Amino acid sequence: MALQPLYLQPSIDTWQCSELARGVEPSRLPLRPHHPLVVGSFGTADALEKLAPERVEAACDLIEVRLDLLSADERRLRNWQRFEKLPVLFTARRASEGGSGDLDARARMALLNEILDDAALIDIEVASIPEMGALITELAAHELPWIASFHDFHGIPEIAQLHAAKEAARHAGAAGFKAAFAMDWQLDRLPSLGQFIVGSDFPVALMGMGPFAPISRVTFAQFGSVLNYGYLGDTPTAPGQWSAAQLRQAIQSVQSYPVS
Numbered sequence: 630m631a632l633q634p635l636y637l638q639p640s641i642d643t644w645q646c647s648e649l650a651r652g653v654e655p656s657r658l659p660l661r662p663h664h665p666l667v668v669g670s671f672g673t674a675d676a677l678e679k680l681a682p683e684r685v686e687a688a689c690d691l692i693e694v695r696l697d698l699l700s701a702d703e704r705r706l707r708n709w710q711r712f713e714k715l716p717v718l719f720t721a722r723r724a725s726e727g728g729s730g731d732l733d734a735r736a737r738m739a740l741l742n743e744i745l746d747d748a749a750l751i752d753i754e755v756a757s758i759p760e761m762g763a764l765i766t767e768l769a770a771h772e773l774p775w776i777a778s779f780h781d782f783h784g785i786p787e788i789a790q791l792h793a794a795k796e797a798a799r800h801a802g803a804a805g806f807k808a809a810f811a812m813d814w815q816l817d818r819l820p821s822l823g824q825f826i827v828g829s830d831f832p833v834a835l836m837g838m839g840p841f842a843p844i845s846r847v848t849f850a851q852f853g854s855v856l857n858y859g860y861l862g863d864t865p866t867a868p869g870q871w872s873a874a875q876l877r878q879a880i881q882s883v884q885s886y887p888v889s
């Protein structure tokens with residue numbers, strides 16, 4: 630499969646300032662300012678095996694395969710190759726940020742190393758950067774971009790904490806920064822979180838989890854969040870996710886009202 634790596638662009642048109650500027654032609658950047666992408670996330674091997682590619686293509690711009698949710702036999706099938714028109718983002722999530730199987734850094738790197746030829750983008754937690762240096766070096770050698778992620782299942786981080794995590798991601802050579810956090814009632818935090826996206830010269834994706842996940846995901850997309858996750862099949866990969874098809878439709882319905 631010869632898919633191009635996926636390059637991320639900041640939500641405002643300042644990509645020249647970012648790490649991305651190194652040798653990358655803007656024309657190769659599929660993310661355009663205020664044009665958020667929808668990520669269809671597979672929560673089960675069954676969906677990966679059975680969903681019709683046309684249905685998946687209609688629901689999202691790229692797919693996420695959660696390697697930590699698949700058995701060794703299921704991974705060997707490489708069923709993600711059925712979706713040859715879509716870029717694939719691979720994730721092997723650490724347990725402390727919601728991953729399955731309590732995989733240590735070595736095991737997660739081994740899973741990711743197996744699929745590099747099929748990958749357009751890799752997810753590495755900001756917290757895993759220090760222990761996954763070997764993989765990060767390998768990705769740089771393959772010119773394969775990666776997104777640095779951050780998860781908080783208890784509440785919304787302070788902007789200063791998000792800023793520090795984003796700068797750690799940028800410093801380590803990530804192509805973007807993504808944070809998912811529990812949002813129970815704090816809708817009043819949406820404007821400042823939105824401004825965190827709008828004011829960034831580095832690609833940022835934010836998403837709430839829990840009761841206000843749906844409203845937050847549409848709102849953050851309006852602010853220019855670059856990756857917006859929904860599930861494919863019947864099993865969400867985070868609490869409160871929309872299905873990818875619903876999310877895409879909702880984002881499309883508000884796309885004439887971008888916030889910047």
Ligand SMILES: O=C1C[C@@](O)(C(=O)O)C[C@@H](O)[C@@H]1O
Nearest residue numbers: 670720778809836858866867
């Ligand atoms: O990091 C993320 C985002 C996510 O947690 C969400 O909130 O939609 C879903 C995960 O599968 C993915 O790896």
